[in-house]
Amino acid sequence: MASFISRMGKRLKDPSLIIGALSAFGVKLLAAGGAFLLNVIVARNLGAEQAGYFFLALAVCIMIANLTRQGLNNALVRFIAGYRVSGDIEKVGGLFKYASLRVFFVGCLVSLILYFLSPWLSNTVFNKPLLTPILEAASFLIVPLALSQLIGFCFQGMKKVVPAIFYQSALLATLAVVVLWLLSPDDSLSAIWIYVICTFTVATLAFLHWLKVVGRTYEVLGARDKYEVNQAIKPLFLILLMSQVTQWAGQLVLGIWSTPHEVALFATAQRTAMLTSFILVAVNAIAAPKFAEAFKKNRHDEIEQIALSSSRLMTAAAIPVLIFMVIFAPWLMSLFGPSFAESAIILRILAVGQFINVITGSVGYLLQMTANERVLRNNMAISTLILVVGSVIFTPILGMLGVAVITALAIATQNILCIYQVKRIFGFNTLNIFAR
Numbered sequence: 001m002a003s004f005i006s007r008m009g010k011r012l013k014d015p016s017l018i019i020g021a022l023s024a025f026g027v028k029l030l031a032a033g034g035a036f037l038l039n040v041i042v043a044r045n046l047g048a049e050q051a052g053y054f055f056l057a058l059a060v061c062i063m064i065a066n067l068t069r070q071g072l073n074n075a076l077v078r079f080i081a082g083y084r085v086s087g088d089i090e091k092v093g094g095l096f097k098y099a100s101l102r103v104f105f106v107g108c109l110v111s112l113i114l115y116f117l118s119p120w121l122s123n124t125v126f127n128k129p130l131l132t133p134i135l136e137a138a139s140f141l142i143v144p145l146a147l148s149q150l151i152g153f154c155f156q157g158m159k160k161v162v163p164a165i166f167y168q169s170a171l172l173a174t175l176a177v178v179v180l181w182l183l184s185p186d187d188s189l190s191a192i193w194i195y196v197i198c199t200f201t202v203a204t205l206a207f208l209h210w211l212k213v214v215g216r217t218y219e220v221l222g223a224r225d226k227y228e229v230n231q232a233i234k235p236l237f238l239i240l241l242m243s244q245v246t247q248w249a250g251q252l253v254l255g256i257w258s259t260p261h262e263v264a265l266f267a268t269a270q271r272t273a274m275l276t277s278f279i280l281v282a283v284n285a286i287a288a289p290k291f292a293e294a295f296k297k298n299r300h301d302e303i304e305q306i307a308l309s310s311s312r313l314m315t316a317a318a319i320p321v322l323i324f325m326v327i328f329a330p331w332l333m334s335l336f337g338p339s340f341a342e343s344a345i346i347l348r349i350l351a352v353g354q355f356i357n358v359i360t361g362s363v364g365y366l367l368q369m370t371a372n373e374r375v376l377r378n379n380m381a382i383s384t385l386i387l388v389v390g391s392v393i394f395t396p397i398l399g400m401l402g403v404a405v406i407t408a409l410a411i412a413t414q415n416i417l418c419i420y421q422v423k424r425i426f427g428f429n430t431l432n433i434f435a436r
Helices: 002-011 015-068 072-086 089-125 129-157 161-183 188-214 223-257 260-296 300-327 329-334 338-359 363-369 373-398 400-426
Strands: none
Touching: 015 089, 015 129, 015 161, 015 188, 015 223, 015 260, 015 338, 072 089, 072 129, 072 223, 072 260, 072 363, 089 129, 089 188, 089 223, 129 161, 129 188, 129 260, 161 188, 223 260, 223 373, 223 400, 260 300, 260 329, 260 338, 260 363, 260 400, 300 329, 300 338, 300 363, 300 400, 329 338, 338 400, 363 373, 363 400, 373 400
């Protein structure tokens, strides 16, 4: 292992990538730790059944909030990075205003619809009447979640990685952990309302920080700029939709066909397994605007260098995390409560899926930042089809075990297809981490 990491270090030819990644790593580590502690506190305070309602409502609203961004997230990273390189800073403010107003109005509409549809969804779709007030309260999460995430991607486009990750995940997780620990709610409705208040706080702080960095002056986007953004977000929205299905389908399917207890077991295992990929998020925050810049300058050799450097860094970081999760899965899951230890096998399966996601490198962002989003969309369509069909077939038979296997398979399929497409388009393999 030592020689492996040593060889990695010698081949990391982009110093700014590793320096930036270390900063992002620290903030993402805070976010990952906060998210893990949040799940532990919720599970221990509420118990498996009430935690199941909390995680199910949260999954529904996070998925909707992400879709409310309409694919603007990665479009903002690409276009803001491009404006910054070409010196059109005032266009950054114009793009932010255009995007944030779109997200705000769509978010308000969707939140209102979800609030009034909550009784029908709880009784008819999920067959869980007790979910109704929790889902109604959770509907207020949609607008602040969508906007805080949007601002985080704007910071990412400006190459301000620490505030990007801070507002995308770290601050909310940390704040929610502290408030939930201090107040110790004993039911899911109270816990959701606390989470709502924390989310509004994060969105407000993110907005104020963005105004301080960029200023209030902006250039109204012209018709051509808006056209280019709108053309880019069409395939990006489908990519976003399919990524959300891949991430949240397991919990939603179990919410339909299983008990709140199993939802809680699967949700905690999945959220723990996703800690394997926290290094992916940290490196992507650095790599994405670098891909966009290199593509803007037509430097394909630089794209290859960034991609291989990020793959080396992520592989070195992910291996020990996977080993730890596989060996200590029962102990990790027992932290959520004695009844959660039975989902250790679920954690192991999902952790392997996330490990494959990490070691394949930043292939998804590479394709998106180089105007190959339609290629990524097609790859994700295949993996999403596998997930949806497989979940419908195997969930009624195998329960959360079937969902875990299908989820891991879908993630692996998506990333292997992306590796193939990167090789076909750019001529290099991101798995070939020892290439010179």
